[in-house]
Amino acid sequence: MTPFLGRVRVMPRAGLLDPQGHAVAHALAALGFAGVGDVHVGRTLEIRLDGENAEQVRGRLREMCERLIANPVTEDFTIDAVEAAP
Amino acid sequence: MKVAVVRFPGSNCDADALHAARLAGHAAEFVWHRETGLGGADVVVLPGGFSYGDYLRPGAIARFSPVMQAVIAHARMGGPVIGICNGFQILCEAHLLPGQLVRNAGLAFVCREVTIRVESTATPFTARYAAGQILRMPVAHGDGRFVADEPTLDRLEDEGRVVFRYVGSGPNGALRDIAGIRNEAGNVLGMMPHPERAVEPLLGSADGAPLFGFAAALAVIA
Numbered sequence: 171m172t173p174f175l176g177r178v179r180v181m182p183r184a185g186l187l188d189p190q191g192h193a194v195a196h197a198l199a200a201l202g203f204a205g206v207g208d209v210h211v212g213r214t215l216e217i218r219l220d221g222e223n224a225e226q227v228r229g230r231l232r233e234m235c236e237r238l239i240a241n242p243v244t245e246d247f248t249i250d251a252v253e254a255a256p
Numbered sequence: 257m258k259v260a261v262v263r264f265p266g267s268n269c270d271a272d273a274l275h276a277a278r279l280a281g282h283a284a285e286f287v288w289h290r291e292t293g294l295g296g297a298d299v300v301v302l303p304g305g306f307s308y309g310d311y312l313r314p315g316a317i318a319r320f321s322p323v324m325q326a327v328i329a330h331a332r333m334g335g336p337v338i339g340i341c342n343g344f345q346i347l348c349e350a351h352l353l354p355g356q357l358v359r360n361a362g363l364a365f366v367c368r369e370v371t372i373r374v375e376s377t378a379t380p381f382t383a384r385y386a387a388g389q390i391l392r393m394p395v396a397h398g399d400g401r402f403v404a405d406e407p408t409l410d411r412l413e414d415e416g417r418v419v420f421r422y423v424g425s426g427p428n429g430a431l432r433d434i435a436g437i438r439n440e441a442g443n444v445l446g447m448m449p450h451p452e453r454a455v456e457p458l459l460g461s462a463d464g465a466p467l468f469g470f471a472a473a474l475a476v477i478a
Contacts, residue, residue: 186403187429189363238320241313241349243356244403 361429
């Protein structure tokens with residue numbers, strides 16, 4: 171078993187109303203940042219876990235996302251990185 | 257009837273729900289989230305609040321509480337379950353109801369009285385209302401915007417499973433103004449408004465009281 175660090179990103183599904191993103195976009199415009207388009211607010215999770223290899227760890231992270239971390243009704247998840255834990 | 261009001265860490269409408277059930281003449285008791293049984297309850301209430309601090313998503317962690325396995329088994333056997341506010345969010349996360357409750361369209365936490373219409377009386381909780389009846393009761397939520405994909409929404413409508421709908425300007429931007437839905441069998445109801453906070457005229461409305469009159473309602477269903 172090797173210690174890994176997985177980084178998982180969860181974002182609101184494209185096309186769904188994202189009121190948080192809208193609010194941030196408005197606030198950026200109010201601060202004078204020109205040319206700001208759509209903003210989407212999601213979350214990133216860093217998960218330390220032991221595994222056989224990166225492929226197996228990726229599979230477990232995917233299962234975690236499907237069962238708990240993301241809600242398939244409104245969110246999409248991406249496994250951004252699986253690397254050796256520092 | 258025996259009523260179990262489930263308490264999660266962060267529940268805050270549990271005492272109100274217990275009061276409402278007792279006022280309706282039931283033997284109501286709290287059941288802690290770490291329990292694995294429901295104490296022989298006939299009816300389960302998942303109350304409002306912020307179970308587990310709403311961490312990750314409202315209801316996402318509560319769904320895996322030991323007691324929820326018993327609640328899911330109870331629901332699958334046809335036992336009546338009502339989820340109010342955070343309880344509704346938990347029922348969606350537990351897949352006992354479709355869809356999800358997401359952040360209010362206006363972002364703000366909304367705490368005010370709303371007007372809702374009874375769209376379905378085919379649940380143990382709404383059998384004492386008339387279809388089309390207009391009710392006044394409070395909402396108090398930040399994540400109450402009901403969403404589901406279009407086919408799911410159409411199916412809910414076609415099968416008469418929209419139980420309550422906001423009348424006038426709704427508080428959260430819910431799709432199709434949905435305030436409450438039921439499962440296919442009709443024994444599981446989820447709703448964002450708080451009927452337990454509207455069970456006596458002193459509270460400003462008693463429109464929620466009939467919802468807790470399960471005994472007569474169950475007889476109707478049976």
